[in-house]
Amino acid sequence: MSRWYIDKGPQGDVAVSSRVRLARNFENIPFHSMMDEAQALEVENRVKKAFLEDSGKKYSFIDMQDIDPVNRQVLVEKHLISPNLAERRRGSAVILSDDESISVMVNEEDHLRIQCMFPGLQLEKAWELCDRIDVFLEERIDYAFDKELGYLTCCPTNIGTGMRASVMLHLPALIQTGYIKDILDACAKLGAAARGVYGEHSEAWGNMVQISNQITLGLSENEIIKGIDDMVSQIIGQERMIRKKLYDRDPLAFEDKVYRSLGILRNARVISFEESVRLLSDVKLGISMGIISDISDERINEVMLCIQPANLQKAAGIAINNEVRDAHRAEAIRKKLNSI
Amino acid sequence: MSRWYIDKGPQGDVAVSSRVRLARNFENIPFHSMMDEAQALEVENRVKKAFLEDSGKKYSFIDMQDIDPVNRQVLVEKHLISPNLAERRRGSAVILSDDESISVMVNEEDHLRIQCMFPGLQLEKAWELCDRIDVFLEERIDYAFDKELGYLTCCPTNIGTGMRASVMLHLPALIQTGYIKDILDACAKLGAAARGVYGEHSEAWGNMVQISNQITLGLSENEIIKGIDDMVSQIIGQERMIRKKLYDRDPLAFEDKVYRSLGILRNARVISFEESVRLLSDVKLGISMGIISDISDERINEVMLCIQPANLQKAAGIAINNEVRDAHRAEAIRKKLNSI
Numbered sequence: 001m002s003r004w005y006i007d008k009g010p011q012g013d014v015a016v017s018s019r020v021r022l023a024r025n026f027e028n029i030p031f032h033s034m035m036d037e038a039q040a041l042e043v044e045n046r047v048k049k050a051f052l053e054d055s056g057k058k059y060s061f062i063d064m065q066d067i068d069p070v071n072r073q074v075l076v077e078k079h080l081i082s083p084n085l086a087e088r089r090r091g092s093a094v095i096l097s098d099d100e101s102i103s104v105m106v107n108e109e110d111h112l113r114i115q116c117m118f119p120g121l122q123l124e125k126a127w128e129l130c131d132r133i134d135v136f137l138e139e140r141i142d143y144a145f146d147k148e149l150g151y152l153t154c155c156p157t158n159i160g161t162g163m164r165a166s167v168m169l170h171l172p173a174l175i176q177t178g179y180i181k182d183i184l185d186a187c188a189k190l191g192a193a194a195r196g197v198y199g200e201h202s203e204a205w206g207n208m209v210q211i212s213n214q215i216t217l218g219l220s221e222n223e224i225i226k227g228i229d230d231m232v233s234q235i236i237g238q239e240r241m242i243r244k245k246l247y248d249r250d251p252l253a254f255e256d257k258v259y260r261s262l263g264i265l266r267n268a269r270v271i272s273f274e275e276s277v278r279l280l281s282d283v284k285l286g287i288s289m290g291i292i293s294d295i296s297d298e299r300i301n302e303v304m305l306c307i308q309p310a311n312l313q314k315a316a317g318i319a320i321n322n323e324v325r326d327a328h329r330a331e332a333i334r335k336k337l338n339s340i
Numbered sequence: 341m342s343r344w345y346i347d348k349g350p351q352g353d354v355a356v357s358s359r360v361r362l363a364r365n366f367e368n369i370p371f372h373s374m375m376d377e378a379q380a381l382e383v384e385n386r387v388k389k390a391f392l393e394d395s396g397k398k399y400s401f402i403d404m405q406d407i408d409p410v411n412r413q414v415l416v417e418k419h420l421i422s423p424n425l426a427e428r429r430r431g432s433a434v435i436l437s438d439d440e441s442i443s444v445m446v447n448e449e450d451h452l453r454i455q456c457m458f459p460g461l462q463l464e465k466a467w468e469l470c471d472r473i474d475v476f477l478e479e480r481i482d483y484a485f486d487k488e489l490g491y492l493t494c495c496p497t498n499i500g501t502g503m504r505a506s507v508m509l510h511l512p513a514l515i516q517t518g519y520i521k522d523i524l525d526a527c528a529k530l531g532a533a534a535r536g537v538y539g540e541h542s543e544a545w546g547n548m549v550q551i552s553n554q555i556t557l558g559l560s561e562n563e564i565i566k567g568i569d570d571m572v573s574q575i576i577g578q579e580r581m582i583r584k585k586l587y588d589r590d591p592l593a594f595e596d597k598v599y600r601s602l603g604i605l606r607n608a609r610v611i612s613f614e615e616s617v618r619l620l621s622d623v624k625l626g627i628s629m630g631i632i633s634d635i636s637d638e639r640i641n642e643v644m645l646c647i648q649p650a651n652l653q654k655a656a657g658i659a660i661n662n663e664v665r666d667a668h669r670a671e672a673i674r675k676k677l678n679s680i
Contacts, residue, residue: 252610252667253610256670260604260607263600263604263608264604265603266603266607267599267600268599268603269593269595330596
């Protein structure tokens with residue numbers, strides 16, 4: 001089955017995926033940090049019961065205490081649950097729609113985190129789906145809501161709409177040229193946050209950057225969506241312009257870099273995750289520029305997923321220690337990129 | 341037709357080629373630096389006439405004034421003539437046997453430089469052929485010879501036998517580990533010289549090293565051949581041992597390096613000569629270790645030749661300036677290595 005984290009969506013040459021999440025809490029149950037196990041289980045059961053009434057979609061209910069660490073991490077690597085939820089056990093769960101475009105985390109930081117994801121730039125669509133689920137749940141659950149403040153959340157940074165709208169962008173040209181700095185400064189002034197999707201601290205391995213709203217209060221959901229959408233659309237335009245400039249300045253050097261990276265990916269016997277995503281970024285850029293035509297964006301997304309530790313281990317079917325992980329990763333990449 | 345500089349010979353995993361050359365001068369004609377044009381032409385004509393009497397082989401006579409700079413340089417890159425001869429014009433020539441295993445330079449530093457080349461370690465065979473030609477010529481030409489000193493040559497370093505016996509070796513393991521230094525020091529003590537085949541000064545681009553005798557006087561030809569042959573055989577044994585040690589220490593890292601280099605060669609769009617020979621050295625090593633089996637040593641030798649400036653230009657059929665040379669080189673390599 002096709003998945004949002006594999007598919008290519010609108011503006012997919014730059015925009016990898018869009019996500020909207022709503023933070024919600026039950027009115028008559030203490031917030032997560034204050035509640036006891038019985039209350040956590042009550043939340044879990046009531047959410048589960050509500051979703052059973054949705055005849056429109058098929059859902060999986062995954063209790064965090066029922067799956068092993070590798071499978072928990074597989075969900076994290078697919079961006080279906082947060083690393084935070086992966087550390088929870090009894091009373092915490094995730095509810096996934098069959099196509100994995102809907103992921104509802106139960107008893108993560110808030111009682112409920114409703115998330116909807118789509119490939120490419122489709123914030124509007126993600127918001128509509130989120131809203132539909134939110135309305136559906138609100139008919140069955142009393143949310144903690146304040147007339148002045150809006151939806152109440154564990155962390156005050158989420159209060160109001162409880163909404164985080166984010167878009168994952170592939171920005172090799174803006175990062176390589178350093179223009180990214182000015183753009184991110186401008187984003188910050190407009191109330192958006194940017195962070196690397198992979199790598200630690202300020203790094204953005206694979207040139208993947210996530211842009212999301214910082215402000216959840218004082219704006220309507222539609223205003224937030226529109227704000228991020230406009231901002232991201234502008235960044236996409238700038239990334240495309242700089243890509244073209246870099247290409248035109250020296251087409252051969254541009255193609256050389258793309259093909260060398262592909263050559264290494266298709267031949268390496270040992271490769272780190274960091275190097276893999278760096279080279280995959282070059283290949284992805286090459287695809288978007290029409291330089292490489294025998295590999296699809298979807299294939300690159302598959303590779304991005306399969307090279308991460310838990311997915312790698314799951315595919316191997318055995319425990320993989322650090323020493324052999326880089327060899328397994330190289331083999332997985334070769335298999336994916338040499339069989340077109 | 342098969343050529344010594346393309347073929348793989350005995351001990352071909354380390355020994356690329358063997359060469360013996362004899363320096364000879366006419367008795368009654370001044371040495372090259374002292375002679376006039378008429379005398380140079382006399383030398384040329386008498387040598388040419390002598391070779392016409394050899395019915396055993398077919399020869400080409402190439403006058404240096406008759407070929408253009410690109411074709412002169414092609415001969416240098418094939419190691420058929422010296423850079424020194426390539427700068428001469430009227431009165432200087434090269435006589436090549438059809439299979440190019442015999443190359444007689446006329447009016448280079450000496451009146452005659454008789455060279456015989458074979459793939460792999462075949463000094464004995466090269467010496468036998470050289471000797472046969474030398475005897476054949478001596479029946480027709482009076483050589484400058486002194487009972488005490490032996491054959492007289494322009495440069496005193498060639499006097500006596502006039503012989504230089506040399507073997508081109510591929511020594512990636514000894515160079516990578518630094519053991520090469522001790523080995524070359526030992527060679528020097530035993531009267532042999534070592535120099536990189538490509539690159540300037542003490543560099544040995546592509547890990548190609550040429551070992552040759554320094555002493556031409558006071559030893560018989562057979563003693564010189566045996567001395568270099570023994571020395572080279574020892575170096576070959578050490579190179580093989582270190583290759584195996586490096587492989588056994590970390591087979592995966594070893595294979596990784598080999599395949600990454602192959603991946604870059606098969607994909608690059610721009611590549612310098614220096615980088616090419618570095619990567620080709622890795623691939624050659626990989627072939628010798630049985631890691632790569634779908635590319636032959638002969639194919640690597642073809643690539644080594646075709647990536648050099650004059651051969652590159654000759655293949656292109658047009659003048660290639662520095663800017664586009666690296667692109668032509670990358671294309672030539674891709675063609676050779678992707679069509680197996």
